[in-house]
Amino acid sequence: MASLEDLIKQRIADHKFDDVVRVLPLGPEPQRKELLLQDTKAAKGLGEEYEEAYVKAAGGTTQVQDAEDKLRQAARLLFQELVAKLDALSHFHYTPKPVVEDLSVRTDVAAVRMEEAAPLAVSTASMQVPAEVYKPTEGGAPKAEAELTK
Numbered sequence: 001m002a003s004l005e006d007l008i009k010q011r012i013a014d015h016k017f018d019d020v021v022r023v024l025p026l027g028p029e030p031q032r033k034e035l036l037l038q039d040t041k042a043a044k045g046l047g048e049e050y051e052e053a054y055v056k057a058a059g060g061t062t063q064v065q066d067a068e069d070k071l072r073q074a075a076r077l078l079f080q081e082l083v084a085k086l087d088a089l090s091h092f093h094y095t096p097k098p099v100v101e102d103l104s105v106r107t108d109v110a111a112v113r114m115e116e117a118a119p120l121a122v123s124t125a126s127m128q129v130p131a132e133v134y135k136p137t138e139g140g141a142p143k144a145e146a147e148l149t150k
Helices: 004-013 046-058 062-094 111-115
Strands: none
8 A cells, every 4th residue: 555645646647637627606696687566556457357368268359349339339329319319200299308328326415414314213312312311410420210219
């Protein structure tokens, strides 16, 4: 068995160098891209997006249906105008005005009056405050049943 020095000298003479393979550093870590968060309100609701995805998966399209709905609405308005004109020509005196299909809630009442509205079938006793029900005596406290005279 040769000593360590003899082994090193022999390897140098044979040009057998076990050099460590140099590993180059990868450089600076790539920076993460900043996520851009949208803080604006979406034009469509989540339910509408799910509906469109379902309709597309089922094989239909909503854009065609929207166009058909617009055509039907236009046809309905034209038909209502035609019926109103025909009614005016034939018997105007007996025909009521055409009904306009419009849903709107208008309140001309103050919000406080709406909140304090009481049902008509309630007695006035239930609308009294405790000070009116239990009227204090001159001392300030109401009398107990044992203190009342019979």
